[in-house]
Amino acid sequence: MRSVIPILTMVAAIVVIWYGAAIGMNAQWARDQAARAGTTLSTSELIADTWSQERPKLPAPHQIVAELWKTTAMMKPTSKRSLVFHGWITLSATMLGFVFGTGAGILLAIGIVHSRSMDMGVMPWAIASQTIPIIAIAPMIIVVLNSIGITGLVPKAIISAYLSFFPVVVGMVKGLRSPDAMQLDLLRTYNASKPQALWKLRFPASLPYLFASLKVGVAASLVGTIVGELPTGAIRGLGARMLTGSYYGQTIQIWSALFAAAILAAGLVGIIGLVQRLTLRRMGAV
Amino acid sequence: MGTGCVTTKPVIEARGLDLTFQTSDGPIQALKGVDLAIEKGEFVSFIGPSGCGKTTFLRVIAGLEQATGGSVTVNGMTPDEARRERAYGYVFQAAGLYPWRTIAGNIKLPLEIMGYPRSERDARVEKVLELVDLDGFGKKYPWQLSGGMQQRASIARALAFDADIMLMDEPFGALDEIVRDHLNEQLLELWARTEKTIGFVTHSIPEAVYLSTKIVVMSPRPGRISDVIDSPLPRDRPLGIRDTPEFLAVAHRVREGLRAGHAYD
Numbered sequence A: 001m002r003s004v005i006p007i008l009t010m011v012a013a014i015v016v017i018w019y020g021a022a023i024g025m026n027a028q029w030a031r032d033q034a035a036r037a038g039t040t041l042s043t044s045e046l047i048a049d050t051w052s053q054e055r056p057k058l059p060a061p062h063q064i065v066a067e068l069w070k071t072t073a074m075m076k077p078t079s080k081r082s083l084v085f086h087g088w089i090t091l092s093a094t095m096l097g098f099v100f101g102t103g104a105g106i107l108l109a110i111g112i113v114h115s116r117s118m119d120m121g122v123m124p125w126a127i128a129s130q131t132i133p134i135i136a137i138a139p140m141i142i143v144v145l146n147s148i149g150i151t152g153l154v155p156k157a158i159i160s161a162y163l164s165f166f167p168v169v170v171g172m173v174k175g176l177r178s179p180d181a182m183q184l185d186l187l188r189t190y191n192a193s194k195p196q197a198l199w200k201l202r203f204p205a206s207l208p209y210l211f212a213s214l215k216v217g218v219a220a221s222l223v224g225t226i227v228g229e230l231p232t233g234a235i236r237g238l239g240a241r242m243l244t245g246s247y248y249g250q251t252i253q254i255w256s257a258l259f260a261a262a263i264l265a266a267g268l269v270g271i272i273g274l275v276q277r278l279t280l281r282r283m284g285a286v
Numbered sequence B: 001m002g003t004g005c006v007t008t009k010p011v012i013e014a015r016g017l018d019l020t021f022q023t024s025d026g027p028i029q030a031l032k033g034v035d036l037a038i039e040k041g042e043f044v045s046f047i048g049p050s051g052c053g054k055t056t057f058l059r060v061i062a063g064l065e066q067a068t069g070g071s072v073t074v075n076g077m078t079p080d081e082a083r084r085e086r087a088y089g090y091v092f093q094a095a096g097l098y099p100w101r102t103i104a105g106n107i108k109l110p111l112e113i114m115g116y117p118r119s120e121r122d123a124r125v126e127k128v129l130e131l132v133d134l135d136g137f138g139k140k141y142p143w144q145l146s147g148g149m150q151q152r153a154s155i156a157r158a159l160a161f162d163a164d165i166m167l168m169d170e171p172f173g174a175l176d177e178i179v180r181d182h183l184n185e186q187l188l189e190l191w192a193r194t195e196k197t198i199g200f201v202t203h204s205i206p207e208a209v210y211l212s213t214k215i216v217v218m219s220p221r222p223g224r225i226s227d228v229i230d231s232p233l234p235r236d237r238p239l240g241i242r243d244t245p246e247f248l249a250v251a252h253r254v255r256e257g258l259r260a261g262h263a264y265d
């Protein structure tokens, strides 16, 4: 329980700074409005106004919470304005991409660990692939795939997979190589085959590395999906929510979509953490 | 498995064995002109200063390292063939148990890999756990056991399958004297019960003399055999034998051999 206190302190500090920043950033607009209407605002009126504008530069936390509440709990999940609806669109593409990215990453890592030529031939490309800014190629991927008739979930999932496979490759290569020479020699004395060594030793030994990679990978997957929703005039998904929000100056909508994405990411990472704990417990840790 | 040898032939035989490691600092001659014959059922200790090639020799026998000259046979085969026939169990200096497997699970590892039927595995685990005096610890995880118990579990792992040779590289090196005495007694008992041929690396003169029917004294740079002592001690050895004149005489000869190896430098 003691760990709760520092967390709450941090959250409280952020909220205080946030409300302060909202006053600073939104005050000009409030004063301009007042001037146009020929009135002046007392300090308390000014503050109250900066925290309740319809299109503030920086919405106050309670405005975002209210918007989140309105667009989730107070709305049918099937409504086009429901964040649950858009969140689900983003989540499904994320999961699809994550599963494929992780699968590809694990397979690639197995190949790299077992074949020197793959290690030297593939790894540089895997690294190079991550130096390309995703923002630059996401629209190209979407447009190209759209032109050959692939739309909707799959193009976004591809971008999502593209971002998540790399941490998995790096983590798994390290994890699969983590058994020391003695452990590998022991298996040689049993005349174990390579698949046996992989399955009995390398794979279990790599699990802690895998879970660390999965946490990075799932967050990257989500970012990939949202980026895939941004540039294409998509009308569904959290990325689309952010984009339409910015077209119409709906800052509260942008921020609530942003928060929804953050909550989603935290949830996904949390689920992986839970699976990790259960798995490692079954494997005798603790 | 691995029992196709003629009993009169040595189980392990090295002739003019050379091994040179090619390193970035140039070649290192780890073994030079090693001749040795080990008969079935012998308990052979290798003793010598650090770096004299004890581990390397054991690894050559195990087919984990390739000789660069001379020949070695194990059960009449090359070490690599013997390895593929699963002719020996190897015990490393560290227990090296898998932390994600229970003790029983660790002992089952070679059985799974070698394809022993599921029904037989549990019975074998029970049997070897009893052999190393760990009955009832099968469900524990390695971290729940002391270092000595872990090392015994790793010996049980090497005993679980039917190899008639045991190669042990300083298995008790990291343990205290009392535990070591106890394990030595157990090892002798186990050797008597299983009739295995054992190759055992140690740094301790009393340990070597107490355990062995044959003591191989080695000297460094390049690693070679400086003395082979056939022990006159009876096979049945209570711990008290270590205070007898016969025992002390053998220990003295081992010490002389080690000293001669050093003086050679």
Ligand SMILES: Nc1ncnc2c1ncn2[C@@H]1O[C@H](COP(=O)(O)OP(=O)(O)OP(=O)(O)O)[C@@H](O)[C@H]1O
Pocket (backbone or CB within 6 Å): B021, B022, B023, B028, B029, B030, B048, B049, B050, B051, B052, B053, B054, B055, B056, B057, B223
């Ligand atoms: N893989 C290797 N590559 C290069 N040199 C090696 C290798 N293994 C051993 N050596 C060298 O061979 C020599 C013998 O090593 P070895 O490990 O057999 O000694 P040892 O008698 O077991 O010593 P210790 O008692 O310290 O375990 C040493 O000089 C060592 O540096």
Ligand SMILES: [Mg+2]
Pocket (backbone or CB within 6 Å): B054, B055, B056, B169
């Ligand atoms: Mg050694």
